[in-house]
Amino acid sequence: MNLFDVYPINDITIVKAKGSYVWDDKGEQYLDLYGGHAVISIGHTHPHWVKRIEEQLEKIAFYSNSIKIPLQQELAKKLGKVSGKEEYQLFLCNSGAEANENALKLASFHNGRKKIIAFSKSFHGRTSLAVAATDNKNYVAPVNESDNVIFLPFNDEEALEECFEQNGKKISSVIIEGIQGVGGINVAEEGFLKAIRRLCDKYGAVYIADSVQCGFGRSGKFFSHDFAGVNADIYTMAKGMGNGFPVAGIIVAPHIKPKHFILGTTFGGNHLACAAALAVLETIEAEKLMGNAVMVGKYLRDELQSIPELKNVRGRGLMIGFDVPEELKDLKKNLLLNQKVFTGEAKPNVIRLLPSLALKRRDAEDFIEALKEEISQLTSEQDVQVSDTTKA
Secondary structure, X not given: OOOOOOOOOOOOOEEEEXXXXXXXXXXXXXXXXXXXXXXXXXXXXXXXXXXXXXXHHOOOOOOOOXXXXXXXXXXXXXXXXXXXXXXXXXXXXXXXXXXXXXXXXXXXXXXXXXXXXXEOOOOOOOOHHHHHOOOOOOOOOHHHOOOOEEEEOOOOHHHHHHHHHHHHHHEEEEEEEOEEOOOOOEEOOHHHXXXXXXXXXXXXXXXXXXXXXXXXXXXOOOEHHHHHOOOOOEEEEOHHHOOOOOOEEEEEOOOOOOXXXXXXXXXXXXXXXXXXXXXXXXXXXXXXXXXXXXHHHHHHHHHHHOOOOOEEEEEEOOEEEEEOOHHHOOHHHHHHHOOOEEOEEEOOOEEEEOOOOOOOHHHHHHHHHHHHHHHHHHHHHHHHHHHHHHHO
16 A cells, blocks of 8 residues: 655655754754744653653553543643633644634634634645635635635735625634744734734624644744734644644633533543643743744844845744745755755745744754855856856
8 A cells, every 4th residue: 555645755764853853764964943844842852741751651641531631631721821821711632723623613603603704825724614714725625615714815904894894793703823834924913913803802703813833932922923912712722732742722712601512522632642732831831942932033033134145034933934036946955955954835935944942042053054055055056057048
């Protein structure tokens, strides 16, 4: 049997990981500024994370949600403390898509409405409702298409106001990433998030803060939406929540009341998942990783902005993007092959940096040196090609 071919794969086999580095089966070391797609939040194989999981594994790995699991309550308490949302309620699941799916569903249960507002270049997951609210036709099968989703321009307050005026009481929820990831590191403006809060209050809609990629401290605040100074009704979480262990969840404002059987999960909130998520929160708190994300992220953005070939450097904390001109289209590939540095991308021309929140300054400095070297090499090659063309 072959694997179902759905991803373009780099011909690299990673067999070992530690901190911000990974090693392949040939012993080659790579600097990881991709974090397995923003998943590695506290560093690969962090010793506290490993110990927490190992200790739990020796006790019990799994039982269903039909019994009390005290670790879930422990996780809820710690998450409330670190995030500052202590009055919220926690529902645990397994992936970002599930988190968004449950958030959208819960909003509809809450107000009995169907319409969803989502935004251009959004990505909310690949399950049926989450993908219907995703602005990428490559991901949406015919069976997923829905006339219940209204797509608006990102950061366009006038279009948002007009949509609410026209649809008003039909709108169940507004879902927005605080910083769009797959869409290309596009930061939601603080005024725009405040407008969402105001209009949701006015019309009785639910404000869903998709924090799957931009949450869990990556921006320098626990939720990147917090920069706007307003609270969402539901926050969705995944990726960095487990540092590589599959765990996700939503936290729900107290005015949204639970009811038996409207949500459910088999594996969500299992013992190992809770242990992994607790280890992440404990490490973020003990090692002050949100502060590190701010400091190292600022260094990276400042340095990137000083490189004239790169355009539109943007982001917050350690969620950074920049545009690459056509003549440097091989930059990401060359960083990996020549400099042994993993980075992310967003089509057609964006490089994304999504490293561990524990990324050290010296590792960031090494990356900038490697980046400058590859830009210089590509620029020199372009100059030679232009010279040869002129001579011809």
